Every structure is written in structure tokens, then in C-alpha cells.
Amino acid sequence: MRGAEAKQVCPEIQLVQVPVARGKADLGVYRSAGSEVVSILSRKGRCERASIDEVYLDLTESAETMLAELPLDRLELISEEALKSHVLGLDVDGDNAGESVRKWFLGSDADHRDKLLACGARIVAELRLQVLEEAEFTCSAGIAHNKMLAKLASGMNKPAQQTVVPFSSVKKLLEPLPIKKMKQLGGKLGTSLQVDLGVNTVGDLLHFSEEKLQEHYGINTGTWLWNIARGISGDEVESRLLPKSHGAGKTFPGPRALKTSASVEKWLNELCEELSERLLSDLEQNKRIAHTLTLHANAYKLNDSESVNKFPSKSCPLRYGTAKIQEDALNLFYAGLREYVGSNNIKTKGNQRHGWAITGLSISASKIVAIPSGTHSITKYFHNQVQTHTSEKQSNDIFTQDAAHLSYSGNGSYLRLHSMCPQINTCEEDTRNKYSMPSLNQDEDQNEVRQGLAHIV
DNA sequence: CATTGCCAGAAA
């Protein structure tokens, strides 16, 4: 329920709010917290940042080392925390009351794979304790022989618990499992399996040959399905602690949809400002630079309710400096808009209505690479870069040096090559609509004036 | 619901 609704039912409720900056959610505190946790969890083995609050760890090596160096059968050496693990398949799933778990850790059923798993579980217990002590977050974990099973197990006992999937219990775990519970099968593919093949549990999947699954879903997906039904996933844990892209976006639902280029420019500038800030942080903290700038938008057309086409994403080489990013983003937007309204060669005729409304805007930076480790001066590094990727742009030569410098000093507001409609629309769309019902004509008239695509170069 | 971010596959 919504916060306001909850407050009526429960006036004492403490509602936690996501911070807002530049008129949008600011997830900075969560990103920081996530990074801190990653820095702890990455201590014992290869670590892949899977999301803002999840990682995969490949602890094979650490576990092998532990197995080689420690006697497994010494109960005193096994931490209380590790012994609190849930171990799937011990007895009849009657929540294994301590004794069987102890026994499993001590013997691990003589199976080398499960001995490794037991060591992995001990390492994970230690890591989770460190997260609790150093970052003051609890977390849950799954320990299994591959990513898919570990992810599945991590969700089985929450919060602040860990679950082990011994090799021998994989079948019994998967067989009755509703297909939609599997990662990647929670959406359309899962629905298709249910509707088109009558597959409701992972066990049902076992009845289909790899070839049959490939017929329905293609070579790769077919093979993938055949494998995951058997608990097989060759998916490697990538060694990556940092995100591969940064983005800033905002949605403008219903009456908040943006209908003037001034408002689009305003919001795009806000989003670009945030992105630019985060890119500089990444540069300072991680010595990485992004190479591609991409704009996504969602839109609908005012007149035809059956607007079939989607607003196309557009990307271009990324130039550092807030003003550069803002300028490039706006150009990308208009490139997309021109396509969207279908005025490619058709010069916007005087009477032609291109009534559009933007319901979502997002700008992102990708192709992020570490600068060569020997690079001492980032400024000089940029000097060498700017020449290479301004290819399609006109002659901003005199600015490129400044731009490189800018990105370092973090000040770029004065750089404005582009002559846009200069006015900032202080009149919020939704505010405006409170006062005047969206008389289509009126809005379109505003579009006519302000949406002119004249500045597209 | 909103704001991310990853990836596979198709298109350019």
C-alpha cells in the first residue's frame, strides 16, 4: 500500500524515504552501501557484483585450500555461525535440528564436492559475520555448486541466514519447484513454458529433449533450459566489482508527461548533471572512463491512441564535462524524436501536427574501461583521447582542451555551444494541467511553437 | 511503482 494509506492504518509507522536530488530519486547512499559490502565480500575469492545488493562468489579455491589444510572432523574448528546453516535434504526436510547439520559438516558424506561445499559454507559464514561487524548489514546467502543453485538457495531462508545445497539434494530441490521461481523464468519465457508446453515445475521440463526445447526457443535458450532443469549451469562467476554502466532516469507518468522541448531540456539537463557527477566519481575512485552515451525515452503520440512505434534509443561517443554531456544528450533526444515523429525528410510542415509526450527519459554511460594503469596524468590522458572520438562532430577543437580540463575540475557550466530554446520552462506539466485540462489543441499549440526541430544539426 | 543495470539477439 502507499505510505499515506499505511499511515492511516498504522499512525506510528516509520516510513523510510529514498533521498531526492534534482527532482529525482537519488540512490547514492545505496550505491555506497553496496560498494562497501562488495569490498568485504570480495576478500575470499572471485567476486561478481550482480546488482546493487548482491554478489556471486566463486570460493572454489579458498574451499580447496581449507580442505587441504584443515581436518574436517574437528567440531571445535567449525564456527557456530556456519553450524546455523540450513542444509537441504538432511532427512525429510524437517528443519534439521542441529545434530544432523553438525554431522553433515563433520563428514560431509565423504563426497569431495560436498566437502568443498561445507568449506564454502564456513567461509561464507565468516564473510557474513564480517559484513555484520564492519558494515552493520545482515545478509543471506546460498552455497551450491553453481550460480543458479546458489541464487535459488539464497532466497530460501531469509533474513540473515544461509542455505547449502548438497550435490545429492539438487534433484529433490528442483523437481517440485515451480518453473517461475527459477531466475530468468519469472517472465514471458516462464509463462510460455507453462502455456505452450504445459511445464509448471522444473521436473516437468525433464520430459523434453534438448532438441524439442531448441525447436521452441532456439539453440541457446533450448540448451540452457535443458541444463537448468538438471541443475547444470556453466555460468562463470565474473571477476567484476564495479558496474559496467551508469544511468540516470526519470519517469513522467500520466499527466506528468513532458510535452514541451523546454521541459525535456530541463529534465535532461538534470539527469545529465547527475550522470556527469557519477562519471567523475568513477574516474576519481576507480580511474575508469566511459566511452558511450545513450539516451532512452518513452513517448506516446497525442492524437493517435494506437501509436505503434517506440521512441528509439540513440547513442554517441561520450565527451566528459557536464555541458558536453547535456548538449550531446539533447542532440540524441532530437535525433530520436525526429525519427519518432517521422519527419526525416519532411520538413516540419506548418500545419503538420507532431504532438508528442514524453513519459520517460534516461541517459546512461557505458563501455567503461579502466585507464591504462601507468597513466599518471588523467588530464593528459584525455588530451590524447578527445582527438580520436569527436569524429562526427563539427569543429569544437578550441573547446576540446577545455573539455578535457573540465572533466577534471568538474566545472563545465559555461560551455554551451548549442543554441537551444533558452528559456527554462518553470511551468511543470502536471502543475499546468491542474489548472487547465489538457485541451489537446492548447497543448499542441505549445508543441507547435516549442517543439520546432529547428535546432537539429 | 520507480530506478536502476545486465544480457541475448536482431539490426545496422
Add this chain to the structure above:
DNA sequence: TTTCTGGCA
């Protein structure tokens, strides 16, 4: 190869 779309979480 890069760009763009769509799916997924």
C-alpha cells in the same frame, strides 16, 4: 563491430 530492442530482475 556497434547500435538498438526487448526481456529480466
